[in-house]
Amino acid sequence: MTTATMPVLKHEAYDVVIVGGGPAGLAAALGAREGGAERILVVDREPEAGGILWQCIHAGFGLHHFKEELTGPEYATRFLRMVEEAGIEIATNSYVLDIAPDRTVTIMSGEGGLREVPAKAVVLAMGARERTRGAIRTAGTRPAGVFTAGLAQKFTNMLGYLPGKRVVILGSGDIGLIMARRLTLEGAEVLGVFEIMPYANGLNRNIVQCLHDFDIPLHLSTTVAEIHGRERVEAVTVAPVDENLRPILDKGWRIECDTLLLAIGLIPENELSQRLNLRLDPVTGGPVVNSAMETSVDGIFACGNVVHIHDLVDFVTQEALLAGRCAGEFARGQRRPKDNIKLVPGRNVRYTVPHSISSEREHTIYMRVREPMERCVLRLGEVYQKRLRYVVPGEMVTLKVKPEFLENFHGDSLLVEVVERGDA
Amino acid sequence: MATTTVTTYLCIGCPLGCRLEVEHDGPDIVEVRGFGCKIGKRFAEQEHTAPTRMVTTTVRVKGGVWARLPVKTEEPVPKDKVLELTDLLHTIEVSAPVKMGTVILENALGTGVNVIATRDVEARPA
Amino acid sequence: MYDVTIIGGGIIGTAIARELMRYDVRAVLVEKEVEVGFGTSKSNSGIIHGGHHSEPGTIKAKYEWPGNQMWDRLAAELGFAFKRIGELTLAFSEEEVDKLLAMKEQGEALGVPGLEIWDRDRILREEPNVSPSVVAGLYAPTTGVINPYEACFAFAGNARKNGLELALGRPVSAIERIPGGFLVIAGGEPIPTRFIVNAAGLFADEVARMAGDDTFRITGRKGEEYLLDKRLQGFVQRLLFPLPTPESKGILVIPTYDGTLMVGPTAHATEDKTDVATSWAGSDEVFSFVKRVVPGISERDCIAQFAGVRAVADGNDFIIGPSHVEGLINVAGIQSPGLTAAPAIAVDVVRMLSDLGLELAEKHDFDPTYKAPVRFNMLPREEQRRLVARDPSYGKIVCRCEYVTEGEIRDAIRAGARTLDGIKFRTRAGMGRCQGGFCSWRSMQLLSEELGISMTEVTKKGGNSWLVCEFEEVGS
Incomplete structure (x- = not known):
């Protein structure tokens, strides 16, 4: 190989290699520096790091982390600048093909060729992908004009094309609601947002400002049952669903449209995790992590949507700073005491991240509930409980666990549950 | 005897989504009901008397690595100006490179609020 | 004037074109879609059948096993993927075991080698994810998988390299008789030709009628297929078949060449030959069946679904041969095992053209190869x-x-x-x-x-x- 085709990496080996340069990867890089790592490399497949934030041009980011409201691109820019100032190297247009269990990372980067880079620690921050039509088995034809909301967002906000003119949106998560407003503002007609669940999944703020403001109807307990059109979408049939969430076809109605956007959720992107044989949590779809955000393989850490789907980028940042810091410490040979308490999801808790904690440190536990509940109590075994005004599946619940909660606890697992008050 | 009207709003303060009722006599609020906390009451009053919105949208960029430049209003603008503003922004085209923070439209529609770029867009290499 | 116009760029049309271009003839392939293989072939299950499924004496049987044996060489020459992964036809009751034995005998009569009856233990050892309620199975090592569209692209690509003209996006609207041949109107443009090979799939009856042959009807039989997530890669190693019915070979578990599992197809008559919509009923039918065969598969693993429409002729067998309309050869009603049979059909159709008077001089510079695309x-x-x-x-x-x-x-x-x-x-x-x-x-x-x-x-x-x-x- 000639030097001209060699990768433009500054070093032969790194303390910490971070896979993915979205919000999780960038914060992990800063965390790794805090943790004492010197040679840090962020590998990102796009021409610019920042991930999906570039296409999320709406506001609402940063309220926790920066204490001000930013748009996605502003949030990305701030982090990129901090990473640059910290002298952290970013390899863009680069792709991690493989990670060996000894943490040798195979990186491919077009003109830079393909090379193996040893790393003392690795942080997985690949993010998530969108669920597709196949996942919900929507019946009908396969014409052009069925897009995931994120792809439509990329077309609209960056590439400068509309995905269509008459649009039906399936899914009331924030991405669906925000795309309803975006397409309306850019001249398309949004005919309705349909949600299979009996409640909306997005923030009320988005329901008001993205739907009500533009008189876009939201239909709950209703789904897109069938897609029509051979070449381009010509119509969809929407129908209410029964208690098993199956469309009741004879109660359906037809909507003439040329586009169907699917905003039906995200799935952690775990191709590399699977190749590494990391232990995965079947509920989150991401790796099982300890309180250092370390996976089942030593020295391989994970954070952000690759671990579990977040609703706020600020929480991704928080989690990624921790993962990065622990990876940095690991790279310096520092080992934290092992977790001694396993967290077990109980009533109305789908999962917790991390999956275990240590009684000697302070932790933030993230969790998601199965169903909405009002006036409830979050219980951590018998050791701690906290009253909550409400919980909803669309909003992550966080709990700060202080060592003093666990002073008199000697077990090895704690049940985490959310129950109605008086039901405890 | 003046008749009062009730207008309802969905509170955006939290996921509980309280159904706020504003009883009013023309522009004058008689009573706000249905809120679960102070945030809700304040939101109802604001939303009823002078609703505002942050506007985020894009304008066309010539010669940039991306075709669209994301922009935002520096402050919220009156809600009833939103569509007029986005229509106006459709007619604007800027040339790359553009820096984040650049004012794209000054004193938009006389609101006193500027519209600014929310990212850098580099020029496309020739 | 062209010697031969092939109407239809599916697996049959492209296989015939590739075979025909061994000879010094002027030929054109006309296809209504903008790319070859975009009709029924695109939605085909991709199975090169073992050779033992067709009833002896049928036209299907005449071409299935000979066709099967041609795929290794074609794949090597034309650079597309083909792997003989073997198949298991599963019996879930003692009565079904008798049918397996009959099927084995049928295959052996057709000359298919290597057929074996596997008992429950053997099946569960080789395919541990099959339901333990299985009783026995018929194993056929000759069954393989390809990506059918890849074969279409390779056949067409190779034929083109050897002089075939491709007229894509040109639906045939009329066929007129002219001295010494026909005028095929495709996409509004006339194509003068001595012979026509009608490989128009679902529309073969309409094309034949345009040429003056009203002897057969083609109806559609729709099949829905569901593609599963890579998570299940390797979950099943061989093709799994139930015992067949007269309408179809049943709902299968298909480890595709790329390792992704596919389940299906259904088999239901459809009025509209262009109806490629999937349905809730179809999805239920496929998954409820498959879950009984391989309990570890669930609808939650589905990443995509599609449907294709098989071309079924009256009598349920292939129609292959010269029409009463002079110069026209019909290759119609090519349902399963049509993909398997395609290379053997192609050889025979070229022979038929020769019998009709087409001079076949071998091309000295015929290049049998097609460069496989890079698969990084x-x-x-x-x-x-x-x-x-x-x-x-x-x-x-x-x-x-x-x-x-x-x-x-x-x-x-x-x-x-x-x-x-x-x-x-x-x-x-x-x-x-x-x-x-x-x-x-x-x-x-x-x-x-x-x-x-x-x-x-x-x-x-x-x-x-x-x-x-x-x-x-x-x-x-």
Whole structure:
């Protein structure tokens, strides 16, 4: 190989290699520096790091982390600048093909060729992908004009094309609601947002400002049952669903449209995790992590949507700073005491991240509930409980666990549950 | 005897989504009901008397690595100006490179609020 | 005047074209879609059947086993993927075991080697994810899998290399008699030809009628298939068949060449031959059946679904041979095992043309090969490294689910892909678990760049299948 085709990496080996340069990867890089790592490399497949934030041009980011409201691109820019100032190297247009269990990372980067880079620690921050039509088995034809909301967002906000003119949106998560407003503002007609669940999944703020403001109807307990059109979408049939969430076809109605956007959720992107044989949590779809955000393989850490789907980028940042810091410490040979308490999801808790904690440190536990509940109590075994005004599946619940909660606890697992008050 | 009207709003303060009722006599609020906390009451009053919105949208960029430049209003603008503003922004085209923070439209529609770029867009290499 | 016009660019039309171009003839292949293989062939299950399924004495049986034996050489010459993974026909009761034995005898009578009856233990050892309620199975080592569209692209690509003309996006609207032959009106343009090979699939009856042959009808029999997530790669190693019924070979578990599992197809008559919609009923039928055979599979694993319509002739057998209309050869009603049989049918159809008076002089410079497109993800690491060093476009991943590179997509466009689906079926970009959510914009940009068209002119599969439109114009 000639030097001209060699990768433009500054070093032969790194303390910490971070896979993915979205919000999780960038914060992990800063965390790794805090943790004492010197040679840090962020590998990102796009021409610019920042991930999906570039296409999320709406506001609402940063309220926790920066204490001000930013748009996605502003949030990305701030982090990129901090990473640059910290002298952290970013390899863009680069792709991690493989990670060996000894943490040798195979990186491919077009003109830079393909090379193996040893790393003392690795942080997985690949993010998530969108669920597709196949996942919900929507019946009908396969014409052009069925897009995931994120792809439509990329077309609209960056590439400068509309995905269509008459649009039906399936899914009331924030991405669906925000795309309803975006397409309306850019001249398309949004005919309705349909949600299979009996409640909306997005923030009320988005329901008001993205739907009500533009008189876009939201239909709950209703789904897109069938897609029509051979070449381009010509119509969809929407129908209410029964208690098993199956469309009741004879109660359906037809909507003439040329586009169907699917905003039906995200799935952690775990191709590399699977190749590494990391232990995965079947509920989150991401790796099982300890309180250092370390996976089942030593020295391989994970954070952000690759671990579990977040609703706020600020929480991704928080989690990624921790993962990065622990990876940095690991790279310096520092080992934290092992977790001694396993967290077990109980009533109305789908999962917790991390999956275990240590009684000697302070932790933030993230969790998601199965169903909405009002006036409830979050219980951590018998050791701690906290009253909550409400919980909803669309909003992550966080709990700060202080060592003093666990002073008199000697077990090895704690049940985490959310129950109605008086039901405890 | 003046008749009062009730207008309802969905509170955006939290996921509980309280159904706020504003009883009013023309522009004058008689009573706000249905809120679960102070945030809700304040939101109802604001939303009823002078609703505002942050506007985020894009304008066309010539010669940039991306075709669209994301922009935002520096402050919220009156809600009833939103569509007029986005229509106006459709007619604007800027040339790359553009820096984040650049004012794209000054004193938009006389609101006193500027519209600014929310990212850098580099020029496309020739 | 052309010697031969082949109507239909599915697996049959392209296989015939490839075979015909061994000889010094002037031939054109006319296809209504913008790419070959975009009709029934695209939705085919991709199975090269073992050779033992067809009832002796049928036309299907005449071509199935001979066709099966031709695929190894074709795959080697034309560079498409083919693997004999074997099949198991499963019996779940003692009565069914008798049928397995009959099927084994039938296969042996047809000359199919290697058929074995496996007992329950053997099946569960070799296929541990099959339901333990299985009683016995008939194993056939001769069964294989291909990607049917790949074979179409390779047949057409090779035929073209050897002088075939391709007229794509040209539906045939009329056929007129002229002295010494026909005038085929395709896409409004007349094509004068001595002979017509009617390989028009679902529309073969309509094409025959245009030429004056009203002797058969083609009806549609729809099949829905469901593609499963890569998580299940290797979950089942061999094709799993239930015992067949007169309508179909039943609902199968198909480990595709690429390792992804596919389940289906259903088999239901459809009035509308263009109806390729999947249905809730079809999905239920497939998954409720498959879950009984392989309990570890669930509808939650589905990443994509599609339907195809089989062309079924009256009598349920193939119709292959010269029509009473002189100069016309019908190759119609090619349902299963049509893909398996295609190469053998092609050889026989070329012989029939010769019998009708077409002079067949072997071409001295016939090139039997077609260069397999690069499949980056399938290469050993060192080859990947050399390839990227030679051409950096292979070092840029576009489709992250299937690891398809920019270089491969550019190759596909240069080899004839004109649409997003054309790229997908040639390279697998967009075929993985994200179904193009991440990469289709980039594939569209590459199509736009390579073909010199705008993004708004890029289509999913030709015609009105546009993907994006312009924002309203900036006011002056």
